Amino acid sequence: MNEKIKYYLDIIENNIKDIEEAISNLRKNLENNQTNKTQNNGLVYIKSLKWNTNCSKCGKFLKKGWGAYYNPKEKKVYCSKCKNG
Numbered sequence: 528m529n530e531k532i533k534y535y536l537d538i539i540e541n542n543i544k545d546i547e548e549a550i551s552n553l554r555k556n557l558e559n560n561q562t563n564k565t566q567n568n569g570l571v572y573i574k575s576l577k578w579n580t581n582c583s584k585c586g587k588f589l590k591k592g593w594g595a596y597y598n599p600k601e602k603k604v605y606c607s608k609c610k611n612g
Contacts, residue, residue, distance in 0.1 A: 570596040570610055584609035 583603035
């Protein structure tokens with residue numbers, strides 16, 4: 528009986544180690560994503576626009592569902608060509 532308990536405890540300990548490693552990796556990814564958002568002059572990349580709009584710099588039409596860059600301080604949206612200023 529003790530051997531079975533040891534066997535299952537080993538499995539549980541290994542699973543706990545895997546979960547801790549996964550949590551650590553998720554935290555690192557979250558930190559990286561947050562620093563990426565603050566780069567590019569404070570612009571945040573939006574994967575999918577929720578409505579049609581125009582680029583605040585060049586006026587290019589940006590269709591709902593397209594990706595774009597948003598500046599939360601200015602409350603303006605930019606296309607990929609105009610994101611760098």
